[in-house]
Amino acid sequence: xxxxxxxxxxxxxxxxxxxxxxxQGGSGPAAVVLHHSTGNIGWxxxxxxxxxxxxxxxxxxxxxxxxxxxxxxxxxRDIAILMSHFVARVAGESPTLVGxxxxxxxxxxxxxxxxxxxxxxxxxxxxxxxxxxxxxxxQMLVSYGEYMTAGFRDEAHYxxxxxxxxxxxxxxxxxxxxxxxxxxxxxPYMFNRRLAPVLxxxxxxxxxxxxxxxxxxxxxxxxxxxxxLPNATLEIVDGAGHYVDYEEPEALAALIAAHxxx
Amino acid sequence: xxxxxFTERPYQDKESGYFGSxxxxxxxxxxxxxxxxxxxxxxxxxxxxxxxxxxxxMGFDGxxxxxxxxxxxxxxxxxxxxxxxxxxITQRVxxxxxxxxxxxxxxxxxxxxxxAEIDMISRGRLVTGWVRGTGRESVAHNAQAPFNWxxxxxxxxxxxxxxTRSGPFxxxxxxxxxxxxxxxxxxxxxxxxxxxxxxxxxxNTVKWAAEHRYPYVMLATELEPTKNSYDYYDQVAEENGxxxxxxxxxxxxxxxxxxxxxxxxxxxxxxxxxxxxPFLEGNQGIVRPYLQNLPGMTSRTNLLPTxxxxxxxxxxxxxxxxxxxxxxxxxxxxxxxSYESQKERMxxxxxxxxxxxxKIRHVLEYLRPGSIFFWDGDGAMDHDDAMRSLRLMGEEIIxxxxxxxxxxxxxxxxxxxxxxxxxxxxxxxxxxGGQ
Numbered sequence: 146x147x148x149x150x151x152x153x154x155x156x157x158x159x160x161x162x163x164x165x166x167x168x169q170g171g172s173g174p175a176a177v178v179l180h181h182s183t184g185n186i187g188w189x190x191x192x193x194x195x196x197x198x199x200x201x202x203x204x205x206x207x208x209x210x211x212x213x214x215x216x217x218x219x220x221x222r223d224i225a226i227l228m229s230h231f232v233a234r235v236a237g238e239s240p241t242l243v244g245x246x247x248x249x250x251x252x253x254x255x256x257x258x259x260x261x262x263x264x265x266x267x268x269x270x271x272x273x274x275x276x277x278x279x280x281x282x283x284q285m286l287v288s289y290g291e292y293m294t295a296g297f298r299d300e301a302h303y304x305x306x307x308x309x310x311x312x313x314x315x316x317x318x319x320x321x322x323x324x325x326x327x328x329x330x331x332x333p334y335m336f337n338r339r340l341a342p343v344l345x346x347x348x349x350x351x352x353x354x355x356x357x358x359x360x361x362x363x364x365x366x367x368x369x370x371x372x373x374l375p376n377a378t379l380e381i382v383d384g385a386g387h388y389v390d391y392e393e394p395e396a397l398a399a400l401i402a403a404h405x406x407x
Numbered sequence: 408x409x410x411x412x413f414t415e416r417p418y419q420d421k422e423s424g425y426f427g428s429x430x431x432x433x434x435x436x437x438x439x440x441x442x443x444x445x446x447x448x449x450x451x452x453x454x455x456x457x458x459x460x461x462x463x464x465m466g467f468d469g470x471x472x473x474x475x476x477x478x479x480x481x482x483x484x485x486x487x488x489x490x491x492x493x494x495x496i497t498q499r500v501x502x503x504x505x506x507x508x509x510x511x512x513x514x515x516x517x518x519x520x521x522x523a524e525i526d527m528i529s530r531g532r533l534v535t536g537w538v539r540g541t542g543r544e545s546v547a548h549n550a551q552a553p554f555n556w557x558x559x560x561x562x563x564x565x566x567x568x569x570x571t572r573s574g575p576f577x578x579x580x581x582x583x584x585x586x587x588x589x590x591x592x593x594x595x596x597x598x599x600x601x602x603x604x605x606x607x608x609x610x611n612t613v614k615w616a617a618e619h620r621y622p623y624v625m626l627a628t629e630l631e632p633t634k635n636s637y638d639y640y641d642q643v644a645e646e647n648g649x650x651x652x653x654x655x656x657x658x659x660x661x662x663x664x665x666x667x668x669x670x671x672x673x674x675x676x677x678x679x680x681x682x683x684x685p686f687l688e689g690n691q692g693i694v695r696p697y698l699q700n701l702p703g704m705t706s707r708t709n710l711l712p713t714x715x716x717x718x719x720x721x722x723x724x725x726x727x728x729x730x731x732x733x734x735x736x737x738x739x740x741x742x743x744x745s746y747e748s749q750k751e752r753m754x755x756x757x758x759x760x761x762x763x764x765x766k767i768r769h770v771l772e773y774l775r776p777g778s779i780f781f782w783d784g785d786g787a788m789d790h791d792d793a794m795r796s797l798r799l800m801g802e803e804i805i806x807x808x809x810x811x812x813x814x815x816x817x818x819x820x821x822x823x824x825x826x827x828x829x830x831x832x833x834x835x836x837x838x839x840g841g842q
Contacts, residue, residue: 286436286546288697324553324703331551 171196179248239264279363356385408812409819465801480684506536553703681786
């Protein structure tokens with residue numbers, strides 16, 4: 146999704162002996178975005194929208210895309226520790242940390258282990274907590290197409306973005322990403338019983354966002370995050386499912402800008 | 408030559424709507440056990456055990472068991488229970504488990520104990536075999552797919568250590584940790600029972616088997632790709648400083664013998680008419696590649712020449728069948744995987760002894776395996792079908808096969824030691840033909 150004039154750059158940082166690739170664009174205070182479990186397909190409209198107000202930094206999480214795999218990593222918390230060092234190295238003082246889906250899980254873990262590294266936190270359709278109601282959709286038991294479709298408000302919207310035939314390189318990214326996700330979150334799937342008990346210690350101002358049509362991570366999880374984090378507000382976005390960043394990029398970017406400014 | 412008998416022990420429920428060629432295809436992990444009838448299960452478990460006892464009477468050297476989970480096509484979810492019963496109710500035959508699904512064991516030390524008990528109860532007749540399992544097995548017992556191969560290897564090392572090292576000792580591995588390994592059970596066979604490795608697709612596994620000098624059992628793959636895989640085994644053997652011989656090669660293939668050609672056709676057609684089985688060409692059901700090959704389960708670049716896509720499908724014409732079935736609106740494919748085509752291609756060998764023996768001869772001559780398994784009594788075949796074939800195997804097929812094996816000099820892993828390529832001391836000759 147490049148434009149004629151490329152508005153972003155690609156760089157590498159080293160963390161714990163691993164190379165981490167990241168995209169960067171825009172200007173202003175830093176916002177680090179942690180991608181979904183399906184990987185990052187490129188500089189998407191959401192980043193462009195966010196870049197109006199922020200210096201947007203989007204790492205490929207270790208083990209995803211072009212970032213080296215930590216073969217020892219067994220849990221999202223391991224990635225959170227790596228990312229806390231990445232944030233300190235690349236994003237400077239008090240950046241905004243935005244986590245999308247599985248990236249939200251990692252962002253919440255990062256805040257739990259090292260909140261001093263970030264100024265504000267945004268969790269969008271975040272995994273990480275066992276829902277009080279409903280179950281997290283298990284991507285390991287469905288095809289890529291089924292899983293991605295479930296993340297949109299409807300199938301037509303999914304096709305609008307990914308086309309009827311998904312590009313081979315995107316499918317490859319999903320395939321590759323799923324393997325890494327399976328290394329990090331298998332049982333329990335997409336939550337950590339050791340996360341909820343420590344969220345009460347996280348003082349970071351937090352915006353919890355979820356799409357009203359969410360079918361991947363039950364809305365209950367967003368409410369649970371908002372209740373457990375002492376300085377959290379909850380925003381439910383109409384017209385979006387799990388992938389608020391794909392479906393309502395402008396609205397999400399505006400919510401984040403308002404949150405960071407408040 | 409070692410000659411074994413195998414059936415996958417399908418759950419044959421004629422009332423299910425999923426049974427038979429007119430029934431609906433079963434999608435992998437797509438059928439609820441609310442349909443399970445334990446009375447029927449009871450009958451079938453007992454029937455399959457009875458048939459194995461009869462196979463021993465008919466002169467087979469081994470009865471083979473396998474393991475799958477959460478599926479009607481194979482009732483062997485707890486294969487060690489069946490093996491333990493056979494250890495007590497048979498007298499002579501080897502009990503060949505091909506195999507325990509190592510990576511799904513969270514406690515492989517328990518497996519080491521179970522197998523040692525089976526070996527002792529059978530007075531040294533266990534042949535153990537280990538597999539990585541398909542995605543279905545990993546899902547059913549929730550074993551983390553990306554570590555399947557690592558867990559396979561470590562569980563193997565742990566079981567062997569538990570059998571061969573004096574305890575107590577500590578085991579702090581990557582995936583398994585024990586503070587006290589000291590099982591109060593040892594294998595009857597010393598240093599341990601033979602280990603045979605079955606498979607179809609993984610180049611890693613063939614290489615690993617060859618490195619360990621374990622016989623590799625190709626499971627009903629087509630002849631040419633099977634030969635290619637043996638060639639790969641030979642090549643790895645050479646790289647490891649030894650010559651792979653017939654005792655390292657094993658082959659499972661579908662053989663049903665009957666009293667007349669008509670009866671043979673009637674019964675053998677039932678291979679493709681039972682509950683859908685992704686391993687039975689022509690009746691694979693709906694294969695879901697994302698379950699068959701869970702993330703990280705198989706390296707995408709390490710496939711045998713049997714496989715051209717990333718699923719196992721092609722190895723047995725499965726993908727072809729599935730594509731056809733989908734294209735033709737769920738109709739059974741008329742071409743490649745049909746019963747007729749499989750008979751023509753010798754994917755199914757059936758007929759009277761007179762027509763079957765030359766086909767077995769061709770397989771033996773072309774592949775040169777030292778051990779073989781006849782896969783029979785499967786799909787929709789009933790007890791009578793299985794028993795007629797077993798009797799004729801005992802009377803005619805097994806004796807003729809032994810003669811051909813002599814002619815082609817095909818020595819099995821109980822005649823020549825796979826670890827040394829030296830002849831093994833022979834116990835009294837195996838009676839042929841159910842004498």
